[in-house]
Amino acid sequence: MGFLRKGLFKGVSFRFTSLTACLFLLFFASTLILPVAYNGSILLNSALATEAPAPAPAGEHASPVLSKAEGKAEEGKKEGEEGFTYQPAPKLKVGDYPIVKGFNSRIAVWIVAQLHLWFGAFVLAVPIFVLVIEGVGMATKDERYDHMAHEFIKVSMTAFSLTASLGGLLTIMFVSFYPDFFKYMAAIFGKTMIIYAILFFGESFCLYIYYYGWDRMNKGFSKWVHLTMGLMLNVFGMTLMVLSNVWASFMMAPSGVDDAGVFTGNIWEAMRGPLWNPINLHRFIANIAFGGSIVGAYAAYKFLSAKTNEEKAHYDWMGYTANFIAIFGFLPLPFAGYWLMKEVYGYSQQMGITAMGGAFAWLFIIQAVLIGALFLGANYYLWCGMGRIKGSERYTPAIKYLIVVIVGCFLVWFTPHTLIMTAKEVTQVGGTHHPVLGSLGVMSAKNTAVNILIVSTFLSFMLYRRSNKIATASWTSTGNAIQVALFAAGAINIVTLGVYGYFIPANIRIGLSIPQVMTTLTVIIVSSLIDAFMYKGAKSTGPIEWGKMGPRSQYALFLLAVSFTWLMGLMGYVRSALRQHWHVYTVLRDNSLDAFTPTLGYAAGIITIAVYIFIALVIFAFWIANFSAKKHVEASH
Amino acid sequence: MKVFIRIMIFSVLISMTYWGFSNYGIPQVIPEAPPVEEKISGSMTMDQYIALGGKIFNGKGTCTLCHNPVGGRAPLLVESGKDGAPVGARAADRIKDPRYKGKAKTAEEYIHESMVEPSTFVVAGFGKPGTNDTVSPMPNINKGSIGLNEAEIGAVISYLQKSAGVQVTVKLPTGAAPAAAEAPAEPQSAKTPEEAFGKHGCTTCHKIPGIEEAGDVGPDLTGLSARAGNRVKGLVAEQYVMQSILTPDAYTVKGFEPGTMPGDLGEKMTVKELDMIIKYLLEKKG
Numbered sequence: 001m002g003f004l005r006k007g008l009f010k011g012v013s014f015r016f017t018s019l020t021a022c023l024f025l026l027f028f029a030s031t032l033i034l035p036v037a038y039n040g041s042i043l044l045n046s047a048l049a050t051e052a053p054a055p056a057p058a059g060e061h062a063s064p065v066l067s068k069a070e071g072k073a074e075e076g077k078k079e080g081e082e083g084f085t086y087q088p089a090p091k092l093k094v095g096d097y098p099i100v101k102g103f104n105s106r107i108a109v110w111i112v113a114q115l116h117l118w119f120g121a122f123v124l125a126v127p128i129f130v131l132v133i134e135g136v137g138m139a140t141k142d143e144r145y146d147h148m149a150h151e152f153i154k155v156s157m158t159a160f161s162l163t164a165s166l167g168g169l170l171t172i173m174f175v176s177f178y179p180d181f182f183k184y185m186a187a188i189f190g191k192t193m194i195i196y197a198i199l200f201f202g203e204s205f206c207l208y209i210y211y212y213g214w215d216r217m218n219k220g221f222s223k224w225v226h227l228t229m230g231l232m233l234n235v236f237g238m239t240l241m242v243l244s245n246v247w248a249s250f251m252m253a254p255s256g257v258d259d260a261g262v263f264t265g266n267i268w269e270a271m272r273g274p275l276w277n278p279i280n281l282h283r284f285i286a287n288i289a290f291g292g293s294i295v296g297a298y299a300a301y302k303f304l305s306a307k308t309n310e311e312k313a314h315y316d317w318m319g320y321t322a323n324f325i326a327i328f329g330f331l332p333l334p335f336a337g338y339w340l341m342k343e344v345y346g347y348s349q350q351m352g353i354t355a356m357g358g359a360f361a362w363l364f365i366i367q368a369v370l371i372g373a374l375f376l377g378a379n380y381y382l383w384c385g386m387g388r389i390k391g392s393e394r395y396t397p398a399i400k401y402l403i404v405v406i407v408g409c410f411l412v413w414f415t416p417h418t419l420i421m422t423a424k425e426v427t428q429v430g431g432t433h434h435p436v437l438g439s440l441g442v443m444s445a446k447n448t449a450v451n452i453l454i455v456s457t458f459l460s461f462m463l464y465r466r467s468n469k470i471a472t473a474s475w476t477s478t479g480n481a482i483q484v485a486l487f488a489a490g491a492i493n494i495v496t497l498g499v500y501g502y503f504i505p506a507n508i509r510i511g512l513s514i515p516q517v518m519t520t521l522t523v524i525i526v527s528s529l530i531d532a533f534m535y536k537g538a539k540s541t542g543p544i545e546w547g548k549m550g551p552r553s554q555y556a557l558f559l560l561a562v563s564f565t566w567l568m569g570l571m572g573y574v575r576s577a578l579r580q581h582w583h584v585y586t587v588l589r590d591n592s593l594d595a596f597t598p599t600l601g602y603a604a605g606i607i608t609i610a611v612y613i614f615i616a617l618v619i620f621a622f623w624i625a626n627f628s629a630k631k632h633v634e635a636s637h
Numbered sequence: 638m639k640v641f642i643r644i645m646i647f648s649v650l651i652s653m654t655y656w657g658f659s660n661y662g663i664p665q666v667i668p669e670a671p672p673v674e675e676k677i678s679g680s681m682t683m684d685q686y687i688a689l690g691g692k693i694f695n696g697k698g699t700c701t702l703c704h705n706p707v708g709g710r711a712p713l714l715v716e717s718g719k720d721g722a723p724v725g726a727r728a729a730d731r732i733k734d735p736r737y738k739g740k741a742k743t744a745e746e747y748i749h750e751s752m753v754e755p756s757t758f759v760v761a762g763f764g765k766p767g768t769n770d771t772v773s774p775m776p777n778i779n780k781g782s783i784g785l786n787e788a789e790i791g792a793v794i795s796y797l798q799k800s801a802g803v804q805v806t807v808k809l810p811t812g813a814a815p816a817a818a819e820a821p822a823e824p825q826s827a828k829t830p831e832e833a834f835g836k837h838g839c840t841t842c843h844k845i846p847g848i849e850e851a852g853d854v855g856p857d858l859t860g861l862s863a864r865a866g867n868r869v870k871g872l873v874a875e876q877y878v879m880q881s882i883l884t885p886d887a888y889t890v891k892g893f894e895p896g897t898m899p900g901d902l903g904e905k906m907t908v909k910e911l912d913m914i915i916k917y918l919l920e921k922k923g
Binding site: 094099100101102103104259301304305345346348349350351353354359362365366369370416508511555558559561562563566580581582585586590593595596597598599600601603604605607608611612615 | 640641643644645647648649651652653655656658659660662663664665666667668669670671672699702703710765766774775776780781782783784869870871872876879880883884887903908
């Protein structure tokens with residue numbers, strides 16, 4: 001607690017012991033948690049209310065927060081009072097949408113919301129892996145981890161302010177461009193919005209203490225206090241994320257309202273919509289992958305600009321770690337995506353089919369291209385990385401086979417089911433499906449391809465990890481044989497399930513993705529365990545020569561960062577566009593001039609513009625980060 | 638700096654590649670315009686009513702998303718399949734099924750019930766997974782995102798009965814004429830901008846470059862591309878033309894009376910037509 005004695009509490013006569021430090025922490029936590037708990041109790045009260053306010057018949061009354069289209073406020077009745085009634089969703093007309101000259105409402109909200117999400121994802125993800133890396137540094141007593149974690153969080157500091165600014169801008173845009181929609185949402189979620197703001201303060205407190213206290217709170221017990229701050233930062237961040245996901249998932253699959261959009265008064269019912277948790281999980285994992293890729297790009301830039309070998313070694317190691325984090329998050333992402341889509345189908349088959357087989361079917365071909373680029377980029381980086389490890393020559397012949405498998409899987413995923421052709425072409429091909437390749441366009445083939453792709457990428461990583469090690473365990477041959485059998489059996493099982501999918505109805509077929517995923521996870525977990533035991537105390541063929549990487553490998557990291565950003569923009573678009581001409585699906589219709597669904601080319605244009613703005617802002621954030629004093633780079637990588 | 642420029646070029650190129658693929662590597666499907674409530678006029682005949690049912694079945698009702706021969710997600714309705722004859726013909730048998738617990742007494746009532754309360758009777762193999770065919774994945778089509786009214790539901794039932802070749806038992810909505818008449822053509826997008834101008838009567842009032850027929854009630858649209866971007870501050874050319882078509886009175890050109898141009902073109906035009914017209918007007922210079 002030296003830093004507190006010398007700094008904050010200089011001259012104070014009481015002794016600072018571990019006990020007082022704990023009390024301080026407890027007090028600090030209380031100041032943050034109490035308001036949340038208080039608000040939580042309000043929520044809980046309404047959630048547990050035995051008698052929710054009766055819904056009003058459409059068009060009779062209007063709450064103080066609802067639109068002019070629906071009537072006037074009921075005199076003297078406030079929310080929570082007896083007799084108060086919530087109102088149906090307003091039926092809007094073109095004239096209810098203010099036109100602000102110089103702005104297209106939809107494009108403006110689209111771009112700002114997307115930028116807010118990108119930065120939000122980044123600042124939520126970085127503290128997660130920073131905390132883990134700091135913890136690893138503490139456990140291994142290796143200061144390099146601590147320095148790297150510090151540098152990661154430094155990069156995210158400006159992004160934090162940008163996230164908040166963009167969030168404010170987005171709110172203003174909602175109020176300005178879509179006032180009736182915002183009123184309707186605020187009427188239901190007003191309390192959660194206030195809690196959100198309070199949590200944001202909590203997150204800010206923790207972030208600033210965590211970042212600015214890094215050097216002072218780096219020894220003994222104070223390091224634990226620092227780590228606790230990091231944990232609380234993440235708790236606040238995660239709570240913020242799941243709270244804002246409530247609003248997004250409500251818009252897609254409203255709950256806690258009746259058919260006319262009348263709020264039943266039970267906020268918990270409105271929060272726990274069918275898509276809330278799938279979106280929570282999907283965003284949590286995607287954030288980690290995205291955050292890893294962005295700091296990877298930062299490390300790559302620093303690597304390419306490095307003047308000394310020490311700097312190169314440091315940023316090479318940083319880039320490798322960031323890439324590891326990105327891939328660690330990326331591998332389970334398709335599974336979270338399947339769960340989300342399964343729940344979308346469960347909520348509304350119509351919405352599910354619109355996504356996968358209707359207006360947006362071709363969007364998933366663009367997604368396949370992006371994911372293919374991500375897998376190829378990540379694997380390429382790993383293969384390049386093997387060049388800096390003595391002993392990796394043993395495994396390099398396997399790379400060409402991995403390339404064939406990965407490219408093959410990518411092509412299967414990329415294959416569309418039906419083709420848009422002229423009448424002449426249809427006659428030549430004999431139908432809208434290609435006679436052979438058309439069968440690769442269905443989910444059975446694509447699920448199979450993505451699982452094999454993931455297993456192959458994991459194999460790449462395993463080979464990389466083994467590159468400078470020679471196992472000395474007595475059962476090494478048996479272990480290797482088991483692993484080969486495991487990979488072979490896994491691949492056969494995944495392919496067999498995929499082929500079986502062609503012979504069963506569609507609604508049962510979708511269930512096959514679960515055993516396929518379980519097979520993939522089993523292969524990954526079991527072979528990781530075998531490797532961990534088999535390579536315990538392994539002989540080293542030499543150290544990893546950090547910094548000995550060609551520049552091309554660093555461009556792979558940029559490819560990952562840009563592709564992840566673009567992919568997030570694309571998937572954010574489709575998640576939102578699935579509502580089609582509804583602000584809140586089935587409840588509050590969008591009757592603005594922009595209610596139509598644009599073509600994918602148009603959407604791609606907006607996404608690209610948003611990506612460019614994001615890149616510019618990220619460069620600004622990195623530039624600011626470099627203003628602070630440079631850390632001494634460790635020479636002993 | 639050199640590194641920075643290289644990275645920027647690389648990043649811009651990657652994004653452009655994705656943009657290029659999205660625009661030129663895949664077909665640009667123009668999604669359906671948001672559906673509007675169908676107007677059942679007093680002079681509608683039964684054939685027109687049936688045709689309207691077909692339009693709703695294939696469009697606003699989104700029935701074919703699931704009831705199609707490709708996906709196998711729902712029983713086929715207008716054609717024979719492994720589920721038997723089209724629904725119009727097999728509906729009467731469903732009521733006799735021992736699993737049927739609904740209230741329908743006639744084929745028409747059964748079809749109506751399966752549209753507004755789809756879980757009343759779920760065809761074997763088409764229930765939500767894990768519900769043993771007791772819960773249907775189909776939405777209630779008189780609620781939610783589809784939200785058909787009774788007249789529209791009746792039109793769909795009449796279409797299903799007609800498609801099955803059985804007697805149409807649905808009664809025309811009150812006010813519609815019973816006498817047979819020629820069915821209206823399915824509203825389809827014009828194939829060319831010229832056709833779209835003709836379809837919506839633009840040339841009755843405007844002079845449009847490249848089109849012979851011309852009127853002078855509205856402004857001459859020759860050379861519009863040069864001035865459209867400067868008409869209303871803050872609106873680029875494309876936005877201005879779109880606003881002029883969809884909400885014509887938002888800005889009236891000097892010398893012309895507001896309220897002259899019809900304000901319901903946005904409801905009558907398809908998105909494709911609107912897109913074609915805007916492009917045509919902004920591309921034609923002379």
